[in-house]
Amino acid sequence: MGERALANEGHTTQMNDFATQPSRRRDQRPVLALVLTGGGSRSAYQIGVLRALAEICPRGRNPFQVIVGTSAGAVAASVLAAEAFHWRRAVAGLEEVWSNFRSEQVFRVDPAHMLRSGTHWVLSLLSGGLLLSPPKSLLDNTPLRELLSQRVDWSGVRKSIDRGHLRALALCATSYVTGQSVAFFDGRENIREWARVQRVGRRVTLTLDHLMASVAIPLLFPPMRLGEEHFGDGAMRQLNPLSPAVHLGADRLLILGVRARRAAGVAVSRLPIEPPTPGQIFGYMLDTLFTDQIYGDLEQLERINELVQAAPEHAHGARVIDTLMLAPSVDPREVAARHINGMPQSLRALLRVIGAKDISGSQLASYLMFESGYTRELIELGYRDAMEARCALRAFVTGEQLPSLLTSPGVAQAT
Numbered sequence: 001m002g003e004r005a006l007a008n009e010g011h012t013t014q015m016n017d018f019a020t021q022p023s024r025r026r027d028q029r030p031v032l033a034l035v036l037t038g039g040g041s042r043s044a045y046q047i048g049v050l051r052a053l054a055e056i057c058p059r060g061r062n063p064f065q066v067i068v069g070t071s072a073g074a075v076a077a078s079v080l081a082a083e084a085f086h087w088r089r090a091v092a093g094l095e096e097v098w099s100n101f102r103s104e105q106v107f108r109v110d111p112a113h114m115l116r117s118g119t120h121w122v123l124s125l126l127s128g129g130l131l132l133s134p135p136k137s138l139l140d141n142t143p144l145r146e147l148l149s150q151r152v153d154w155s156g157v158r159k160s161i162d163r164g165h166l167r168a169l170a171l172c173a174t175s176y177v178t179g180q181s182v183a184f185f186d187g188r189e190n191i192r193e194w195a196r197v198q199r200v201g202r203r204v205t206l207t208l209d210h211l212m213a214s215v216a217i218p219l220l221f222p223p224m225r226l227g228e229e230h231f232g233d234g235a236m237r238q239l240n241p242l243s244p245a246v247h248l249g250a251d252r253l254l255i256l257g258v259r260a261r262r263a264a265g266v267a268v269s270r271l272p273i274e275p276p277t278p279g280q281i282f283g284y285m286l287d288t289l290f291t292d293q294i295y296g297d298l299e300q301l302e303r304i305n306e307l308v309q310a311a312p313e314h315a316h317g318a319r320v321i322d323t324l325m326l327a328p329s330v331d332p333r334e335v336a337a338r339h340i341n342g343m344p345q346s347l348r349a350l351l352r353v354i355g356a357k358d359i360s361g362s363q364l365a366s367y368l369m370f371e372s373g374y375t376r377e378l379i380e381l382g383y384r385d386a387m388e389a390r391c392a393l394r395a396f397v398t399g400e401q402l403p404s405l406l407t408s409p410g411v412a413q414a415t
Helices: 011-019 040-056 072-082 084-099 111-126 142-151 155-162 208-214 243-247 278-310 332-337 345-353 358-368 372-388 390-398
Strands: 032-036 066-070 168-175 181-187 194-196 199-203 224-226 229-233 252-256 322-326
Touching: 032 072, 040 072, 040 084, 040 252, 040 278, 040 358, 040 372, 040 390, 066 072, 066 243, 072 084, 072 142, 072 155, 072 168, 072 208, 084 142, 084 155, 084 372, 142 208, 155 168, 155 181, 168 208, 168 243, 181 243, 199 243, 208 224, 208 229, 252 390, 278 322, 278 358, 322 372, 322 390, 332 358, 332 372, 345 358, 372 390
Parallel strands: 032 066, 032 252, 066 168, 181 199, 252 322
Antiparallel strands: 168 181, 168 229, 194 199, 224 229
């Protein structure tokens, strides 16, 4: 259920990136990285996988020296890094929050606020911005900021690094000024910043503002100002989502995805007869934003690995990077369709207005449904998939050769 594959560093530039990494002796244990992709409420799936990993890992210790998070994946990444010296406690805390989620913990969904927000949009549109300036976002995610301020101890990140439980943490965001994908990281002193085409790594003291920048989904949530720049969701310009983990020194990457590999369209079971609605298209855009780059990166990484293995004398110091990706065995849209009636009434009304109602809007709902019935089912799905792939996962974390039982290069997808 796993195989050597590679992070897409961008054709020729990619080869140069890997050449800059220090070579590692064969008898040394590989540096493991956990890459948590974005996915809104679908990220509950990742929590189930983490729960299984806490059981699978020997002695229950944090097996990942490098942790990289983007968008909703940055939330779990921050918690895990802040408590890397209490790995199982960190995972249990994440499961507690995600198992009891309510939409009002993420954004304001009370009818009065939604009505005011809708009125603001209408008046701004009708007046051309003369009566009211355009709103910063469709939804107000102030509740999420309040929740995260209570749940993430940022001093713990540095403590984890100083105690040797963590090599580096990176949170990815997108600059609206430069258009670059920025990996904000804190880590050991010997890790250098990097700059490549459309992507950079900046050493900072990570704060809640960096996390809020990473989760700022365009249009849905307001951008976050950091210094002289405004930032949004890290997945927007992240053409090479595996690159930060490699730059931070990882040899093996475990990627937790949130989309069933063959579930990429706008319909759940069959092609729609009618043209897709704006709500369906928006769901499709989120799906593309969070997922497509990962699969492209894995394929490119596999090609580079093959080149390194076939002609090591011409590799110029590049090294093979092992990857293992776990993806849902059940389409999250199908899970969301069973729980749509559990969403707050005001949010369901918004989805109806934009044409994302009932099962036809399950793709968008699957990213916005922060309700315990839905998140618990995804957690159980992630746990079940991970336990079915436990042989590959155990080999991954112990540094052994990965078994070659897979559905596609580098992807373990339970069936």
